[in-house]
Amino acid sequence: MSNTSFAPVSGLLLAGGQGSRLGGRDKGLMQWRGEVVSARLASLLRPRVGQLLISCNRNQAIYAQWADQLVGDPLPDYPGPLAGMLAGLRACRGSHLLVLPCDLPALDGALLDALLACSAAHPEQPCLVRAGEQWQPLLCVLPRNCLDSLEACWAADGRSPLRWLLGQTHGVVQLAADDPRLHNANQPQDWD
């Protein structure tokens, strides 16, 4: 299949973490309002992207049902989410990559559309989300042409998504500090 058959944006769901605050459970397979969170977030991505990638490091047979392609980290032992972003950008066939973390289960389509609109207005730049003063670096749109910058950062042992992103000219979707769509679920009690 040629690249031109894809919509211009690819999607990446980050589900490659170790889930230590869940006692090692795979956070991307947690239930949110009666649904597996990765199924819910993949269904938000699906109509907006031409290629759906999931970054995971285990349970690949389960994640495969929601993705066009799975990507694993370039290093073992959970090197952090920047590894998933790097693997995703390497596999990205769209002009841009819409990135979501699996632990924001209350995200909605309107917020993804706001990020995509920000990216359309600043197509050469990453677009980030800030709630109040708090950045959400794992919820972003990356131009595929950021790959060289990310490869250089990774090769220099950079591991912080926020540091890498703020080092570039970027667009911002500003939200209220208490926007409920950014509910961050990390511990067992944060889920259903």
Ligand SMILES: Nc1nc2c(ncn2[C@@H]2O[C@H](COP(=O)(O)OP(=O)(O)OP(=O)(O)O)[C@@H](O)[C@H]2O)c(=O)[nH]1
């Ligand atoms: N690919 C990849 N993604 C990661 C890694 N660590 C975290 N993530 C993802 O980054 C997002 C935020 O994860 P964190 O809460 O920081 O880490 P976690 O491993 O999921 O959970 P804790 O171990 O409890 O901190 C989630 O979408 C994770 O799946 C990693 O080593 N590799």
